[in-house]
Amino acid sequence: MPDSVADLGTAGTAHLTGHRLTRQDVVDLIRRRRPGWSLESPFYNDEDLYRLDVEAIFGRHWFFVGSEPEIPEPGDYVTVEVGRWSVIVLRDDDGGVRAFHNVCRHRGSRLLSDKGGTVGNLVCPYHHWTYDTTGRLLFAESTGEGFDPSCFSLKQVHLRSISGLLFICLAPDPPEDIAEMAATVEPYLAPHALRDTKVAHQIDITEQGNWKLVMENNRECYHCGGHPELGASLFPTIGYRPEDIGPSRRAAYERFLKIDAEMTEIWEREGLPYRQVDRLIDRPTGFLVERTPLDKAGESMTRDAKAACKRLLGDFAQPRLGRQGLHMQPNNWNHLLGDHVVTFSVLPLTPTTSRLRTTWLVHKDAVEGVDYDVENLVSVWRATNAQDAAFVAEAQIGAASPAYEPGPYSPTESWVENFVTWYLQRLSAHLGA
Ligand code: FES
Ligand SMILES: [Fe+2]
Structure with missing residues (x-):
């Protein structure tokens, strides 16, 4: 039976033993977290920490x-x-x-x-x-x-x-840095004319994992070998530093460099902003915006990487524009393509379950069955979400085991580190620690 906070790290059994986390317990957990390593078990299992997450993260941030x-x-x-x-x-x-x-x-x-x-x-x-x-x-x-x-x-x-993406803040005085975030990202999003789209499909799934595990899973492609459908459009080198690319990914990296150069010319010509702006940490409203090339046909996130909707977004004359990505702390990521948009939101339900909502948007004048087929439109992310849900569920079970202890992130998991760092910074700020 854990009789001190120090024992809670690997035990994760606080409520079975009647131990309730105090503010000091949480401050200690934050202080002893090793940068570049996953969080201790209570962050994924403990009811007090869950309630604190809801209050400190969802109650105070956009x-x-x-x-x-x-x-x-x-x-x-x-x-x-x-x-x-x-x-x-x-x-x-x-x-x-x-x-x-x-x-x-x-x-x-x-x-x-x-x-x-x-x-x-x-x-x-x-x-x-x-x-x-x-x-x-x-x-x-x-x-x-x-x-x-x-x-x-x-x-x-x-x-x-x-640009049509909706954010709320429950705090009486919301973080003011949303204004700077909006000014930065709107030029990237505006060409996709999100306000002139309609919902083509929406799917809610309940993931068997703490909301942070769902977010952490989104923030790396170290596991993308488990996503054959997504692999049709996403480069297998995504998230890799050039120096970490081994022989098995060399050919893909060469292909990426060639297509990236081609796409950069297109983006320049079309006046589309593409340079990555990474503001994921050190601010209340953390975000990352970038435009990246897609592999193979390079048009969209479909099984053949071709556009799923004939009616393109905005004033686009051609669908091959890469992927306009926006990643937001604490609960959102978006892919804006030439022909459609996919938005994702994660909301905590219980300490060990979360709701993932995926929404597919197409041009408001696009006609189902003529311009697009819903099955073709949603098939990649429906399959990918199911694969991710299985990864998250296994990670949750493992993180509840008495044998679990934090492990080191790969260099390709730098966005996971950014997510966890942001989360701990915000929790610390809330606790005044
Ligand atoms: S009318 Fe709403 S609670 Fe009575
Ligand atoms: Fe995934």
Whole structure:
């Protein structure tokens, strides 16, 4: 039985033994983390640390909740559940996007329980207090003398749309560096005209792993040998430093260099920004933006690397434009292609489960069955997500074993190190450590 915090690292059995983590326990866990090595078991299993993650990371930082095409018309909404928070993200009657706490101002009932839909007004199911799409209380029956409806609008949540990608922040004073992030990434995203797209398909899966394991898995391609479908378009050298490329990847690297030079000419000619901006650590709103070439046919992330949608995005005249990537801390990555966009969001559900939502967007005028086939569009990422979910589930089981201890990252896992570093920096800042 662990009788001190020092024993918790490899035991990961805090709650079986009745030990609750204190602030000092967490500070100690952060302090003794070895840079370049994976985290100790409690970070993936402990209930107190999970609650702290939700409060310190999701409660205080901007995170991704979806995109404008998911709520195209006035009254369209999606709900976001994270920890004890429930939030409504809604298109108002004037076409703007707003976010509200999903909590009635009468006695607190949740207003909307579906994951998405359309409303005229927001009517509480309990006693029918009715709010308009700006959150203003329009109607409440049999209220007492002197009742002032203007005092009972829905509580707003901070929201930013960055080229149509939606981010919310639950903190009263959100990190201000989102403005700089937006200014940096918008020139990269804008040519893909995300606001002129529609949802072609969306899939939610429940991963059997802590949200950080899902994110860590996304941040490396050391395991990409396990993704045969993705391998049609993604170079097997992605994430590798030139000096770490062994004989088995040499030919692919030569191919990458040749295609990268070709694509750079295209990007220059088309006026598409492509240089990597890596701001993943040392700031509250961590991000990385870049445009990279795709392998083989090089057009899209499909099984044959050819475009999945004939109607291209924005004003693009040809589909072979590489992959415009945007990776955000703490819960999001996106691939913007010439013919479609794929967005991903991870939300924590429990200490050991997470929801991964994948959304495929095509031009709003593209016609299913004529311009694109949904199966062809989604097939690579559906297969890849299933493979990743299996990797994450096994990692979770392993991280709960008494035998687990942190192991060293490969040099190709530098983005995992960046994710973990950012996470620990933010946790430390929250704890004032
Ligand atoms: S709790 Fe919403 S109307 Fe009563
Ligand atoms: Fe993967």
